[in-house]
Amino acid sequence: MKAQKSTILLSRLLPLLAAIIAVSPLAIDMYLPGMPTLADYFSTTMPLVQNSLSIYLLGYAVGLLVFGPLADKYSPRVLVMLGLTGFTVTSLALTLVNSIEQFIALRFLQAFLSAAATVVVPGIIRQLYGKDTAKGLSYVSMIMMLAPMIAPSIGSVLLQHSWQLIFYVLAGYALVVFIGSYYQLPDVDKIHSSVKLTVLQRYQVVFRNRAARFDLLTAMLVSLAFFAYITAISFVYLTVFKVSEFEFSLLFAINILALMTAHFTNTRLVGRVGSRRMLGFGVLVAFVASSSLLLASILNLPLVYHVLAILPLMGSLSMISVNADALILQQFSAHAGTVTAVNGTLRFGIGSLAGPILALCYDGSALPFALLMAVAIYLVIICQFCGYKLRQAAEDV
Structure with missing residues (x-):
């Protein structure tokens, strides 16, 4: 009951x-x-x-x-x-x-x-x-x-x-x-929460937690990739590949559906395999998809190759993000609001850099967009590897 x-x-x-x-x-x-x-x-x-x-x-x-x-x-x-x-x-x-x-x-x-x-x-x-x-x-x-x-x-x-x-x-x-x-x-x-701490003490608790540090960095970098997509996708589709406004709306909606599909898949599997493994699966898909997108841009391949790379990439970004957020929250049972504030501020902070970075690297092609997406994912892999080594070291002590 x-x-x-x-x-x-x-x-x-x-x-x-x-x-x-x-x-x-x-x-x-x-x-x-x-x-x-x-x-x-x-x-x-x-x-x-x-x-x-x-x-x-x-x-x-x-x-x-x-x-x-x-x-x-x-x-x-x-x-x-x-x-x-x-x-x-x-x-x-x-x-x-x-x-x-x-x-x-x-x-x-x-x-x-x-x-x-x-x-x-x-x-x-x-x-x-x-x-x-x-x-x-x-x-x-x-x-x-x-x-x-x-x-x-x-x-x-x-x-x-x-x-x-x-x-x-x-x-x-x-x-x-x-x-x-x-x-x-x-x-x-x-x-x-019944924990009595000042605002500054709550932020200190979050920033001193080494176990959550690399997941916070992962969430930041995924946000950079996502804001790069939001910033550049209209230019890539409308200007570089010269699709119509209707086709752009359709492609944009399909990418949103990819995000929703990834979230639905996560709800079905995460209870059985856990957030850490789902995050790892998302990173693997993101690596393949972002590398494919970068290769398609370098080789100037047609639109269909870019679309086929972006779809799984966007889905994997959402899977990485939601599982990283869950793992971060689990580290702070009494400070969920504070860590949400830290996570959100870091996300928006680094996300705001996507526009200036893309503007600085502008060359009239989709390559800067693809390169920024790929670099963000490669850095996510490094963060997760470092986090893995940290957890292994903690288990060995």
Whole structure:
């Protein structure tokens, strides 16, 4: 009976947790089609409007750093309520701005407050799933992947009325998730940490843990590869291979499906073989796929070879990421919020380097993109080898 109740609780919570996590992807992807409209509306340049995306990512990273340790000290439920309320209010305020400076400032605040809601989710999953954390993370990620798949299309439809409607819809979405969270999130006493440490002490606990260090580096490098894909894929498909916008949308959606398939596969297998072995399998697939992509770019092979390499590569990135996250969380049972903040900030930090690196290496071909993806994976292999040697040494002591 207890197991049945637990299963029912999880089945209700997973879509809700995915909806909470999806707040930021929706806020990022839904307004992308409206960037040219925003530039005209505010009588400003396109680069300045594009900077609002970087400012959003910065605000989110800062929010993770602030709210992460608080999630280990205070009720995750309260932080979710705070984050969703702040996101709703700032979304509505964005519809009233009359300058790009006001828009950018509110986007920073919107991202900062949304981090309060999202930073608690991995800790809740770890509490509910225990040693099967990777399974829970995969389920949530698989559901959440729908957000970046449909958000640009939704934004394009809403844009036919006005760009303000995009933010009204975001506010409405956050309000619905708020109501769901109010009624469905577990009681505070079931999930919040009783460890009494200062914010600085919590960060010290995370950074001094040698066992998790190489998995954190792995998560960072996978993020670099993923942001390289996000940054370069439109240029590679639309400019280098000159596909149509419809073909690009189709290829992009197929890659998202590859991510979802990898997450589904992980949910089926991770309970039997464990996160460490699934991570190793993901690294093996990533090595083969990234090397194939690099070879296809060096030899200037047709589009189909690049597509066939990118599909398994994107799936393997998601498999590595979710299992690395699970292994990291398992090292910090009382500091899930803090380690989520560290992990998220490091991910966004190194991910932000993808654009400058690709711009520096630009040569009009897909080679810089393929090379950056491959180098990131090769460094992941080195990190995992070093982590393996460290674990072996610890076992021998």
